[in-house]
Amino acid sequence: MSYPTAEAVVRRYLDVLYNERRLDLVTELISDPTWRHHAGEVKSLTMDETIARLQATLDLCPVLRFETSMLAANDEFVTVCWNGDSTQTNGKSYVYCGIEVFRVREGRIVEIWNSRETGGHWLAPKLDS
Numbered sequence: 001m002s003y004p005t006a007e008a009v010v011r012r013y014l015d016v017l018y019n020e021r022r023l024d025l026v027t028e029l030i031s032d033p034t035w036r037h038h039a040g041e042v043k044s045l046t047m048d049e050t051i052a053r054l055q056a057t058l059d060l061c062p063v064l065r066f067e068t069s070m071l072a073a074n075d076e077f078v079t080v081c082w083n084g085d086s087t088q089t090n091g092k093s094y095v096y097c098g099i100e101v102f103r104v105r106e107g108r109i110v111e112i113w114n115s116r117e118t119g120g121h122w123l124a125p126k127l128d129s
Helices: 006-018 023-029 047-060
Strands: 030-038 041-045 063-073 077-087 093-105 108-114
Touching: 006 023, 006 063, 006 077, 006 093, 006 108, 023 030, 023 047, 023 108, 030 047, 041 047
Parallel strands: 030 108
Antiparallel strands: 030 041, 063 077, 077 093, 093 108
16 A cells, blocks of 8 residues: 655645644544654553644644745654744734754654754745855
């Protein structure tokens, strides 16, 4: 069986699932269970927990947009530096960025490592000509 590349899966996760609010793609893009890594913590999420987590995020942020600032990928791992903009239901708006590492197997995300997001956006490098 042929699967999409790890990069294609992660791009679809960020660009379509989040930016287009397409929760109908969760079972296609994310494995059951999925392992989520944060500093000092590893958690296994069932599909129901994954859907609830994503739904809660979208419910909290009626305006939510991610943009990839940098992406590096191989056959199994994808690292993304992203910029985010959101407005929550209370009207507060945020500009932030983060780094995530995704592990993809057989066309689905099986693990995600998250850094703590921080205020601001990643800036494009100023390269000498």
